[in-house]
Amino acid sequence: MKLGTQYYRPPFPVQSHWADDLRRMKDAGLNTVQLWVLWAWVEPAPGDFRFEAYDRLVELAAAEGLDVVLSTIAEIQPMWIHREVPGSELVTLYGHPVASCARNECHFGLTPGGCSDHPEVWSRMRRFLETVVERYRKAPNLYGWDAWNELRWDVNADDRVCFCPHTIAAYRQWLERRFGGLDALNAAWLRRYGQWEDVHPGKMTGIPFTDNMAFAHFTTWRACEHAQRRYDVMKALDPEHPITVHGGAPSAYYEADARTSPLNRGNDWFYADRLDGVGTSSFPKWSGIDDADFGARVEFVASAARGKRVWLSELQGGRSASGFDIHASVDAASQQRWIWNGIACGADTILFWCWRDEVFCREAAGFGLTGKDGLAAERLDAMRVTGHVLAENAALIDAYRPTPGRVGVLFSPQSYYLQWASTGSGGVCRQALGGYARALVKRSIPYRVIEEEHLDELAQIDVLYLPRVLVTGPELERRLEDFVRGGGTLVCESETGAYTPEGFYREESARFTARMAGIEEIGRRRLPRNSITAVIDGDELILDAAQWLCPWQRGAGNVLSDCDEGAALVEVPVGKGLLMLCGSYFGQVYSARQSGREPCEGHGHTQDFERFVEIVARRAGWRPVVEVLAPAPSSNSFLYVKTGSSGGRAMVFVFFQTGQGEARLRFAPEFCDANSMTDIMDGSRHPMQRRGDDLELTVSNPARGFRVLVEALLPE
Numbered sequence: 001m002k003l004g005t006q007y008y009r010p011p012f013p014v015q016s017h018w019a020d021d022l023r024r025m026k027d028a029g030l031n032t033v034q035l036w037v038l039w040a041w042v043e044p045a046p047g048d049f050r051f052e053a054y055d056r057l058v059e060l061a062a063a064e065g066l067d068v069v070l071s072t073i074a075e076i077q078p079m080w081i082h083r084e085v086p087g088s089e090l091v092t093l094y095g096h097p098v099a100s101c102a103r104n105e106c107h108f109g110l111t112p113g114g115c116s117d118h119p120e121v122w123s124r125m126r127r128f129l130e131t132v133v134e135r136y137r138k139a140p141n142l143y144g145w146d147a148w149n150e151l152r153w154d155v156n157a158d159d160r161v162c163f164c165p166h167t168i169a170a171y172r173q174w175l176e177r178r179f180g181g182l183d184a185l186n187a188a189w190l191r192r193y194g195q196w197e198d199v200h201p202g203k204m205t206g207i208p209f210t211d212n213m214a215f216a217h218f219t220t221w222r223a224c225e226h227a228q229r230r231y232d233v234m235k236a237l238d239p240e241h242p243i244t245v246h247g248g249a250p251s252a253y254y255e256a257d258a259r260t261s262p263l264n265r266g267n268d269w270f271y272a273d274r275l276d277g278v279g280t281s282s283f284p285k286w287s288g289i290d291d292a293d294f295g296a297r298v299e300f301v302a303s304a305a306r307g308k309r310v311w312l313s314e315l316q317g318g319r320s321a322s323g324f325d326i327h328a329s330v331d332a333a334s335q336q337r338w339i340w341n342g343i344a345c346g347a348d349t350i351l352f353w354c355w356r357d358e359v360f361c362r363e364a365a366g367f368g369l370t371g372k373d374g375l376a377a378e379r380l381d382a383m384r385v386t387g388h389v390l391a392e393n394a395a396l397i398d399a400y401r402p403t404p405g406r407v408g409v410l411f412s413p414q415s416y417y418l419q420w421a422s423t424g425s426g427g428v429c430r431q432a433l434g435g436y437a438r439a440l441v442k443r444s445i446p447y448r449v450i451e452e453e454h455l456d457e458l459a460q461i462d463v464l465y466l467p468r469v470l471v472t473g474p475e476l477e478r479r480l481e482d483f484v485r486g487g488g489t490l491v492c493e494s495e496t497g498a499y500t501p502e503g504f505y506r507e508e509s510a511r512f513t514a515r516m517a518g519i520e521e522i523g524r525r526r527l528p529r530n531s532i533t534a535v536i537d538g539d540e541l542i543l544d545a546a547q548w549l550c551p552w553q554r555g556a557g558n559v560l561s562d563c564d565e566g567a568a569l570v571e572v573p574v575g576k577g578l579l580m581l582c583g584s585y586f587g588q589v590y591s592a593r594q595s596g597r598e599p600c601e602g603h604g605h606t607q608d609f610e611r612f613v614e615i616v617a618r619r620a621g622w623r624p625v626v627e628v629l630a631p632a633p634s635s636n637s638f639l640y641v642k643t644g645s646s647g648g649r650a651m652v653f654v655f656f657q658t659g660q661g662e663a664r665l666r667f668a669p670e671f672c673d674a675n676s677m678t679d680i681m682d683g684s685r686h687p688m689q690r691r692g693d694d695l696e697l698t699v700s701n702p703a704r705g706f707r708v709l710v711e712a713l714l715p716e
Helices: 015-029 052-063 119-134 165-179 182-189 207-237 267-276 291-305 330-345 376-392 394-399 413-423 429-444 454-460 473-485 512-517 585-595 606-619
Strands: 001-007 032-040 067-073 142-150 245-246 279-281 307-318 349-353 400-401 407-411 446-452 462-468 488-492 533-535 539-544 558-562 567-574 575-581 626-628 641-646 649-657 660-668 677-679 684-693 696-701 708-712
Touching: 001 015, 001 067, 001 677, 015 052, 015 649, 032 052, 032 142, 052 067, 067 119, 067 660, 119 207, 142 207, 142 307, 142 454, 165 182, 165 641, 207 245, 207 413, 267 279, 267 291, 267 575, 279 291, 291 330, 291 429, 291 446, 291 539, 307 330, 330 376, 330 400, 330 641, 330 649, 330 708, 394 400, 394 585, 394 626, 394 641, 400 473, 407 429, 413 429, 429 446, 429 585, 429 606, 446 454, 446 567, 454 473, 462 606, 473 488, 473 512, 473 567, 473 575, 473 708, 488 606, 512 575, 533 567, 533 606, 539 585, 539 684, 585 606, 626 641, 677 696, 696 708
Parallel strands: 001 032, 001 349, 032 067, 067 142, 142 245, 245 279, 279 307, 307 349, 407 446, 407 462, 462 488, 488 575
Antiparallel strands: 400 641, 533 539, 533 558, 558 567, 567 575, 626 660, 641 649, 649 708, 660 696, 677 684, 677 708, 684 696
8 A cells, every 4th residue: 555645846845855855754654755757847958858856856765765656747848849849739629729838737848738649749758758767667666657647638728629630630530440431420420521531520519419529539539548658658668567647536527618528638447448547636625525525536436447556646735725815724634534535445555745835836835744734743643643554454455445336327428528519518417427426425335437338347236327328329228228137227317318429319219218118208398396206115205306307108117206297207127127217317416415506495305315326226136234323314414434355354444424423333244244343543442243143333433533444353
């Protein structure tokens, strides 16, 4: 388990701090230091590589027993790039070349620089990567490489990019490979292109969806392909050390803004297909991320990784800084929760941003673990404890694996592209997906996010939620139908599969849900109320709804919620499984209200939505290995429990909320059959009580606010 911190982003910190800072890192319980290797800084003139600072820092880290992660920051390009490669600028949708400049987070270098689709820009970038890897691949304390920081490639662009000749040529080549030729493209898109030069990317929302959806998809692919190129260059020279990349957030969180398209920084599932792992940045105090949202972020990355490495590559170290605003300080208790929450979700590397407070630009006076926000001493004291616990339990933590989720949530990039092509944002898709994920975390239900082109894990789940999946293609539909007919439960929100991947609207009778269920939606209606009332197995639930009501025909299945023209919620047996059809959108409303972005006056039945998600999972066959008996969840509080195992021993992470005195848990016999659990944080032992076939455990809330429990070995 690597616990470390980002340190050097040249030219800061200055050299006079280095030796003492690295010594203090080791003393604080850290075992790893991360260094940014900036292309602009390393190669100030073509072919003139300067590594003196990095050589010294790697040497000092080794002397202190610290491993090193090197981040190859090839996206901060040299000042000479456009002089040496004329005409290499990125081009906006208006045809204007982008004037690059220094980036907010970097003191020296150009962003976005030259387009990596330009062969000469890539050739120069490749030479930088090769030179760095060749120099440090045999460093005895090298742990690994972070090959692309937050997947940035268009920062500082003046508008949407890139529309240069090289990128447009790559787009057309991608289409040709994807469709198999121009005739096939014309057939799929219902067009009459005469030659490939007639095919242009979509440039603004509101035009036919086809062009924009395709170019947004290409942009996602392009980012993944660029990461693969970096990886291939580096791995060919250093096959021994792990090479990962990380986003500023999980890829599903990139919903687009005025200057970008959804998932413009790539797709974590495709990164994990090719690389050694994936990661994400997280700044919980800065962004208002609570336990549930933090757990969901890591679950998204872990789901994408599918057993590969999961890195929390930039976890907030100290109080954030943004100009002259004052943000919340980072208390030790919160920071330690992030660490252990990340470990509970499967992270194997945690790197803080950063060690010292920054000293330049808008980030000055912020982010340092040792920063001047008044809480540095308590943060370092707590870090020493965690560092000691990790060292003492290294084998246990390294062998830990979270409980596999038997519950799934589908992530549909194509639905993001459609939503953005229509409205300029994929935000409601992110809200819908995040709503189900958050509800599952709050109910301590292990789950996995399943991406629409990575469906092998359908065989490992009992129920799959489809939050606002408006776009489906033939292969996805076939796999979903097989899943249901084989015994799975599929929960479809309104108009699932109403659009093709080409952006064409399907009539209600032509959708795969109608084919499976034998009934169809009767059309969009204004919501008569802001919620529907459903009765499931005698349990009445009020589910807040959004956008419209699309009732289903009556006549098949079991109506769970009725309305004037049809069923607002109905379940239909299909084969050995069950199809649950919703007439509106529940997840996005829940997500918006939980985040505080929408008022809750008059409604806001968040607990009913959580109960709905749990009831459906239980009816599909899911059973908790550890069930929370007390405290009962409320709209503002919940007990967050994560489970897993290590070397055959059960592990339970219990995160208390403020005001919760103790927790009472029930263990399934297949999960744990010991007579007690040990908290590795303080060594305390907690006896179990047998209740029939089950075991129960009561534990108090310690001062730190969480417990890390491991099954105690039974006496001989």
